Structure formats: structure tokens, C-alpha cells
Amino acid sequence: MTIMDFPTTTSGIQGMAPGQQALDAARFQLAEAVRFLGLDDGLHRMLATPRRSLTVSVPVRREDGRMEVVQGYRVQHNLSRGPAKGGIRFHPDTDLAEVTALAMWMTWKCALVGIPYGGAKGGVAVDPGTLTTRELERMTRRYANEIQPLIGPEKDIPAPDVGTDEQTMAWIMDTYSVNAGYSVPGVVTGKPTTLGGSLGRAGATSRGVQIAALAALGCAEGRTVAVQGFGKVGALAAQYLADAGCRVVAVSDASGAIYSERLDVADVRAWAGANGGVPGYPHADAITHDELLELDVDVLVPAALEGVLTGANAPRVKARLIVEGANGPTTPAADLILADQGTTIIPDILANAGGVIVSYLEWVQNTQAYSWSAHEVEVKLRDLMEGAFREVNTLAADRGLTLREAAHAIGVGRVAEAHRLRGLYP
Ligand code: NAD
Numbered sequence: 001m002t003i004m005d006f007p008t009t010t011s012g013i014q015g016m017a018p019g020q021q022a023l024d025a026a027r028f029q030l031a032e033a034v035r036f037l038g039l040d041d042g043l044h045r046m047l048a049t050p051r052r053s054l055t056v057s058v059p060v061r062r063e064d065g066r067m068e069v070v071q072g073y074r075v076q077h078n079l080s081r082g083p084a085k086g087g088i089r090f091h092p093d094t095d096l097a098e099v100t101a102l103a104m105w106m107t108w109k110c111a112l113v114g115i116p117y118g119g120a121k122g123g124v125a126v127d128p129g130t131l132t133t134r135e136l137e138r139m140t141r142r143y144a145n146e147i148q149p150l151i152g153p154e155k156d157i158p159a160p161d162v163g164t165d166e167q168t169m170a171w172i173m174d175t176y177s178v179n180a181g182y183s184v185p186g187v188v189t190g191k192p193t194t195l196g197g198s199l200g201r202a203g204a205t206s207r208g209v210q211i212a213a214l215a216a217l218g219c220a221e222g223r224t225v226a227v228q229g230f231g232k233v234g235a236l237a238a239q240y241l242a243d244a245g246c247r248v249v250a251v252s253d254a255s256g257a258i259y260s261e262r263l264d265v266a267d268v269r270a271w272a273g274a275n276g277g278v279p280g281y282p283h284a285d286a287i288t289h290d291e292l293l294e295l296d297v298d299v300l301v302p303a304a305l306e307g308v309l310t311g312a313n314a315p316r317v318k319a320r321l322i323v324e325g326a327n328g329p330t331t332p333a334a335d336l337i338l339a340d341q342g343t344t345i346i347p348d349i350l351a352n353a354g355g356v357i358v359s360y361l362e363w364v365q366n367t368q369a370y371s372w373s374a375h376e377v378e379v380k381l382r383d384l385m386e387g388a389f390r391e392v393n394t395l396a397a398d399r400g401l402t403l404r405e406a407a408h409a410i411g412v413g414r415v416a417e418a419h420r421l422r423g424l425y426p
Contacts, residue, residue, distance in 0.1 A: 019098030022306040026101040028332045033412035052076040056146035060139040072124040074147040077103035080418040084120035087161030094123035108411030109349040113388045115360040128163045144175040153186035159359050160190040186366035189359035198362035200377035206236030208354020211385040212346045213323045224297040226250040229304030233325045238265045250292050253277050257292040260284035302329035309334040324348040347404035357384050
């Protein structure tokens with residue numbers, strides 16, 4: 001099989017690992033953009049494959065003295081527009097294919113919103129909830145040490161993703177800095193503000209989701225919202241949409257889903273924080289994960305994992321607008337069905353770009369030793385998000401594309417242009 005034989009079908013394959021399905025979806029979307037832009041086969045091959053992929057074995061000493069070994073990954077998909085940028089995921093199902101897909105989406109996302117980065121992603125196949133804090137710290141530091149040859153403020157800058165947070169970034173920054181012999185705050189973003197993290201980074205992805213949703217909705221007042229995934233992105237997206245006047249009726253996390261005519265999102269956040277999840281929240285009814293995705297709402301925000309809206313459930317999805325807080329939540333098969341149903345989808349590479357935008361602002365502050373106010377950060381974020389939304393919307397309207405097709409055409413087109421200008425060495 002050559003790399004040009006990658007699948008370009010719209011249907012997932014039964015039994016195929018989720019990571020491979022995500023990579024197939026990413027390659028399908030790329031193939032569509034390549035066709036639209038009229039790029040040649042050689043460039044298509046280059047864009048369909050990552051520049052560098054590193055697989056590492058990470059030994060972890062458990063509290064009882066046993067040693068376990070987990071697999072870790074760091075993939076740099078494309079470096080043509082600047083250093084690689086992308087989060088690190090700790091999740092038991094993560095694999096090289098998934099990390100590659102996520103790195104590819106990062107490339108188009110950075111190009112789409114006009115920040116000077118390529119795309120990367122990292123992951124460790126582990127459930128962080130099964131480790132003690134000390135085990136998690138040891139594992140994180142060892143993983144950081146293993147990927148140290150690839151990362152650095154001028155090379156590749158990690159950030160939080162599923163299962164990782166500010167503390168993870170603090171450990172990585174410290175490990176890298178100890179090895180370097182001096183403090184290197186710009187090696188990661190999404191770190192605590194005490195260590196050079198940016199004001200506004202913690203809520204940046206969710207703020208971007210809110211900005212994108214409101215740009216599409218026009219008026220927020222009374223619009224109903226369901227949010228899948230009540231983690232770093234989903235919980236604050238629900239909060240910001242409620243703050244703007246939307247009526248949040250349902251939220252879910254890995255352990256369950258809840259519904260009420262009007263959820264008090266701040267109260268649900270406090271309750272979930274104290275009780276380890278949303279199930280059992282006293283002022284709402286329990287619903288199933290599937291029911292949440294199929295609610296008759298104005299806005300559905302998938303903010304958990306890939307491949308949750310599929311060819312199987314898309315015909316039952318009633319939301320008028322889908323704002324992809326997560327990366328890759330909608331399969332190509334679902335995309336076709338939802339487009340036929342008249343559902344508008346604000347694609348991941350646009351909808352959740354707020355995180356990487358403020359990561360970029362954090363990195364600029366670190367490398368220039370600046371410190372911007374929360375207001376300055378928010379203004380810059382809003383400007384970049386709204387500008388990208390307008391560009392995508394205009395191209396989609398002018399050329400009869402979906403917002404996803406338009407977003408990919410712009411992102412892939414900018415990366416292709418960077419390759420054309422730089423030429424091929426040697
Ligand atoms: P997180 O680990 O903080 O939260 C993930 C949430 O999803 C948790 O509440 C978890 O319980 C829930 N979840 C998992 N499986 C679920 C299921 N089957 N049904 C319902 N909920 C489920 O992760 P996060 O950082 O919020 O990331 C969520 C998504 O947003 C991912 O796709 C990530 O790649 C994307 N994203 C994150 C950022 C960021 O800044 N953190 C930026 C851009 C995109």
C-alpha cells in the first residue's frame with residue numbers, strides 16, 4: 001500500500017480502532033481540500049503524512065514498587081509555517097493514528113486563524129485517573145524527558161488536551177528547564193500564570209466556542225444548548241453560553257448525562273467538582289449519552305472526543321447548529337447526512353481555535369518577556385476568532401461549500417502556499 005492509497009470513503013469501517021477512524025476522517029477532509037484547491041499529487045502526499053513521528057516507551061514506577069511501561073507519542077505533522085504546536089493527551093485509547101490525526105488538524109487550524117505555527121500533538125496511552133498524583137508526576141516527567149529531543153520554544157510547544165492540565169504543563173516545563181539548565185517558560189503553554197501562563201488561557205477554547213456560536217446565531221437570548229463533555233472546554237463553554245443568554249438544558253461527562261429546562265451551569269460546575277461528575281446532580285433528570293446528542297436544541301456542542309456523531313446517529317440529531325468544541329467529533333458520513341438535513345456545523349479547526357490562539361499569545365509573552373492584561377488577551381482572541389469566522393463564512397457562501405470545507409480550503413491552502421514559497425530542499 002502506498003500513502004496515496006489512504007481511504008477517502010465517507011463511511012467508517014466496523015471494528016476499526018477509533019484512532020484510525022479519526023486519521024481516515026482527517027485524510028478524507030484533506031483530500032476534499034486538495035481537490036478543491038487543485039493541488040498536485042506530490043504535495044498531497046506530503047500533507048497527508050506527518051513530518052516526524054516519535055513513539056516512546058515510558059516506564060512508570062508505581063507506589064507499590066512495580067514498574068509499568070506505557071506508550072507515548074509526539075507527532076509533528078507540518079513545520080512549513082513555524083514551530084509545531086499541539087496538546088498532549090492522556091487517555092487509555094490514544095494511539096499513533098489518533099495523535100497523527102490530531103496533529104494534522106492542528107496544522108490547518110493554526111493556518112486558518114493566521115498564527116505562525118505548524119501542527120503537532122502528543123499522547124500517552126494511560127488513564128490518568130488510575131494513577132496517584134506522584135505516579136502521574138513521575139510518568140509525565142519521564143514522557144517529557146523522552147520527547148525532549150523534539151520539543152522546545154522554537155521547535156514544538158505542547159499544551160493541555162484531554163486528561164492533562166496546567167499541572168501537567170508545569171511538570172513538563174520544569175523537566176525541560178532542569179535538563180536545559182535554566183528556566184524555559186516558552187516550552188509549553190497552558191501553564192499556571194505563576195510560571196508565565198497567560199491570563200485568559202484556561203477559558204480560551206471555551207471563549208472561542210462562545211464567540212463562534214454567537215457569530216453564527218446572531219442572537220443568543222433563549223437559544224437552547226446541549227454540551228457533551230463537561231471538562232476544561234465543555235464546562236466553560238456551557239458557562240459562557242449561559243452568560244451570553246442561552247438556555248443550557250443538558251450536559252454530560254464520561255459517567256453520565258443530565259437534563260433540565262434550565263440548568264444553573266455555575267451550580268452544576270460546583271456540584272460536579274465536588275462529586276466527581278455530573279450524574280446525580282439534584283436539580284436535573286438523568287438522560288443517556290445518546291439522548292443528549294439527539295435533543296431538540298438550537299445548539300449542540302460536542303466537547304469530548306472524536307467520532308461521536310456518526311452515520312448511524314446523525315439522522316436523529318435535531319440540533320440546528322453544531323459547534324465543535326472537540327476535535328473530530330463528526331465523521332465524514334455524519335457530515336454528509338447533517339448537511340442534507342440543513343444542520344450548520346462550525347468545524348473544530350475554527351470553533352475550538354481559541355485555545356491555540358491564546359497559547360500563541362502566551363508563547364509571545366514568554367519569548368518577549370511581556371505580560372498582557374486579561375482584557376488585552378481577550379481583545380486579540382476575539383479579533384482573530386471573528387476574523388477567521390468571517391473568512392470561512394464568506395468563502396462558504398461564495399463557493400457553495402460547507403463551513404468545514406471552506407475552513408479546510410483556507411487552512412490547507414495557506415500551508416500549500418508556504419510549501420510553494422519555500423520550495424523543496426535540496
Ligand atoms: P478534558 O479531559 O478536560 O474533558 C473531557 C471531558 O469529556 C470530560 O468531562 C470527560 O468526562 C468527558 N467525556 C469523555 N468521554 C465522554 C463521553 N463518551 N460522553 C460524554 N462525555 C465524555 O478535555 P478537554 O481539554 O476539555 O478536551 C475536550 C475536547 O476539546 C478534545 O477533543 C480536545 O482535543 C478538544 N480541545 C481542547 C482544547 C483545550 O484547550 N483543552 C483546545 C482545543 C480542542
